[in-house]
Amino acid sequence: MKKYLIATIAAGALFILGGFMIFQHQRITQLESSLDALHQSVLHQAAEEVDALSLSMEKVLLSADPARTAALLSEISQTAGDVQQCLAFLPVENPVMLPALRLASQLSSDATSLLPLVVEQGGFSPDQLSQLTRQRNLCAQLSSQLSLAESTGDLAAITLEPPLPAKASPVQAKGLPSGDITQEEALDIARSFVGDDRVVSIQAAPGTSGALAAYGVTVQTADVQLNLEITRQGGKVLWMMPETASFPVTQSVETCRTAALAFLELHGFGSMLPVHHQIYDGLCVISCVPLQEDVLLYPDLVKIQLRMDTAQVVGLEAHNYWLNHTRRTLPEPGLTEAAARAHLTDQVTVENVRLCLIPQQGDEVLCYEFTVAHGDDRYLIYIDAASGHEVQLLKTVPLENGSLTA
16 A cells, blocks of 8 residues: 555656746746847847938938038947847857947947047048948848848848958057067957956857957856957957846946946046946946046947946957057146136036047147037037147037937
């Protein structure tokens, strides 16, 4: 009797276990189905954003009106940032997706840097037009590949391989130390940069050639993969990007700012000032500018990404920093602050003023940066500290999770 009772209990237990396993299998299947649907939705959004980006690129190449061109460049910068977020979320291996991510990142950066030049020059130089044309063609190529991936469900269709420019002008990276490093040294640098305690595994990845040749490195942490490029010259982190984001938002922007500045100080970037921030996918993206003798060095701007659940750094964009950063011999302002302020319209109220260097037609200009209000709107007006000429005027556009200038 006891033997039959044990057998009955065992059979019941097996039945319950079998039922639980079926339930778990169904739940996993449902979760996988939901995740696939989410990826499909993001892919659709990416395809739409790249279509819009490609169209804006076409328009900017044809527009002869500086005001319209400036508006299109602002639109391109924002859309390229949205494309970057979508592409980073897709479950595609890093070597496959990197060219598309680089294209989106470069477009966003180039459009922002071209804005003041268009206002000053009234249009593009032949070299700038050539670069924009190449980028527009790559956008069209990526658009076709995303459309194919969306219709077939095969993400392997995303195979963008941006060609090198036909002619590349030699670029002197002022911020990089002399001497080249090896791939093995790049792995050690990446490990130290991320933090040895965070690294689960690390391996080499495809790198890039060009003006700032770099080794690729992939770092796996406990819950997110980080992709980095380390410059061959000098061994500095050119950029770092998380493979996925969507972190819970539990930390404040102020906490992230403090953590960002501490991280930059620890890794040798020196004294920096946060000037803008944006929040998306659980990431706080902070733009930081170095200070020299209380002068902001805008040509050396660095963008740093922190996850908002832990305030840990998971991203960095330091291309401009390594190209431009050096200790300058700063000129004395030819105008006092009061004299520069006299060049502003009396329609605005000055809220803040500080000295800065800004890039201008391949050179750098010492300016007074006036933060001003006109009604409910805020603007940044840059007055040449030597001549009193207005060099640049930007509007600060408030966003739901941060701000941008246009």
